[in-house]
Amino acid sequence: MTDLEIPVTVLMPVYNVQPYLEKAVESILRQTFGDFEFLIIDDGSTDKSPEILQSYPDPRIRVIHQENQGVAAALRLGVSLSRGQYIARMDADDESLPDRLEIQKKILDQNPEAVLGYGLHDLMDEKGDIIRNRQGEGFSTSITKWLLIWMNVFTHPTIMIRTRALRENQINYRLETNGAEDFDLWNRLSFYGDFLFVPEVLLKYRIHADSVNRLNLGERQFRSYSLVVRENFRRYGLTISDEMAEELVVISGQTSKNPLTFPYRYLPNKLSVFSEEIARKFSSTKSIDTKKLFEVRAGQLLRWARCLLQSSRKGSFILLMKAVQLRKSFVVNRLFLLTFLSLFLPERTLVRINEKRTRPLI
Numbered sequence: 001m002t003d004l005e006i007p008v009t010v011l012m013p014v015y016n017v018q019p020y021l022e023k024a025v026e027s028i029l030r031q032t033f034g035d036f037e038f039l040i041i042d043d044g045s046t047d048k049s050p051e052i053l054q055s056y057p058d059p060r061i062r063v064i065h066q067e068n069q070g071v072a073a074a075l076r077l078g079v080s081l082s083r084g085q086y087i088a089r090m091d092a093d094d095e096s097l098p099d100r101l102e103i104q105k106k107i108l109d110q111n112p113e114a115v116l117g118y119g120l121h122d123l124m125d126e127k128g129d130i131i132r133n134r135q136g137e138g139f140s141t142s143i144t145k146w147l148l149i150w151m152n153v154f155t156h157p158t159i160m161i162r163t164r165a166l167r168e169n170q171i172n173y174r175l176e177t178n179g180a181e182d183f184d185l186w187n188r189l190s191f192y193g194d195f196l197f198v199p200e201v202l203l204k205y206r207i208h209a210d211s212v213n214r215l216n217l218g219e220r221q222f223r224s225y226s227l228v229v230r231e232n233f234r235r236y237g238l239t240i241s242d243e244m245a246e247e248l249v250v251i252s253g254q255t256s257k258n259p260l261t262f263p264y265r266y267l268p269n270k271l272s273v274f275s276e277e278i279a280r281k282f283s284s285t286k287s288i289d290t291k292k293l294f295e296v297r298a299g300q301l302l303r304w305a306r307c308l309l310q311s312s313r314k315g316s317f318i319l320l321m322k323a324v325q326l327r328k329s330f331v332v333n334r335l336f337l338l339t340f341l342s343l344f345l346p347e348r349t350l351v352r353i354n355e356k357r358t359r360p361l362i
Helices: 018-029 049-054 071-081 100-110 141-150 163-168 181-189 209-214 219-235 242-251 271-286 290-308 313-326 328-332 334-342 347-355
Strands: 006-014 036-043 061-066 084-089 114-124 130-135 160-162 194-206
Touching: 006 018, 006 071, 006 100, 018 036, 018 049, 036 049, 036 071, 036 084, 049 061, 061 071, 071 181, 084 100, 084 163, 100 114, 100 160, 100 194, 114 181, 130 194, 141 181, 141 194, 141 219, 141 271, 141 290, 160 163, 181 219, 219 242, 242 290, 271 290, 271 313, 290 313, 290 328, 290 334, 313 328, 313 334, 328 334
Parallel strands: 006 036, 006 084, 036 061, 114 194
Antiparallel strands: 084 160, 114 130, 114 160
């Protein structure tokens, strides 16, 4: 445990990212806010990443080398060694915009009740060319925490965390959730303060061949996400089976599995009632009016109804009706109309449509 001696720690794990590492490092060294330590955990790189890191004489850089143990272990070590009042996450193949630290520190300084701030990102290819602008979405604290029960709503390297909130509540990344370590951390942290959205692009997020696992979750990540979802419900006094947690991960879009063709066995007859029950417990625990969740829950139910069509038309219909009960205006929503009309499609036609898609129609 270290004292919080400086304003910001930029925490960046590194593993075999030689082609992109220099730009990532330099994007931090060029920040308009300069009072930070740059804590880099080299997770056993076997390329020239260690040599690149050694070439920087900047005294703000602190490099720690460890044997390859995975990103969760690298981040866990980094949090324990951080000396900053805030921890800004960074990935070694991305690039932070010059005023990223200044913007995030300012909003957290102005909102002492907040424990985390997050923002938007631009998507770039391996050459650094922008593919899509202003990716991500912001919500109120209550909506953010509701969505986090089911899915990860942050882009990990855009966040800045109040370090004291982690230390005082003994929260750190957990090795057993490797692959969903960020999703797990946000949910445990959500009980101790607000999550603030910064409506600014903070980062250029790189997509390249070696980063596919960041978007296309494998079985290990799938199991980790399922574990976190199961624990999320347990915190609100609800017990769900491993199988139900796995189906919730799929239907919430947190896996590479196609949520439209997945053979749901447990959710069709339980999801509507289950959603209502967790909403009551969530609202009670977080001391918020359940009506504040109506719109986001209605949208969630519409997406789930589309996903359940192939497995259970009855289950899909129940979710559609529940969505309209929460928000009557959704009866003219495009997704509602498409899903409702799809209830009358021949099964063969629906199967053909779903096979060509990986996400619900929006």
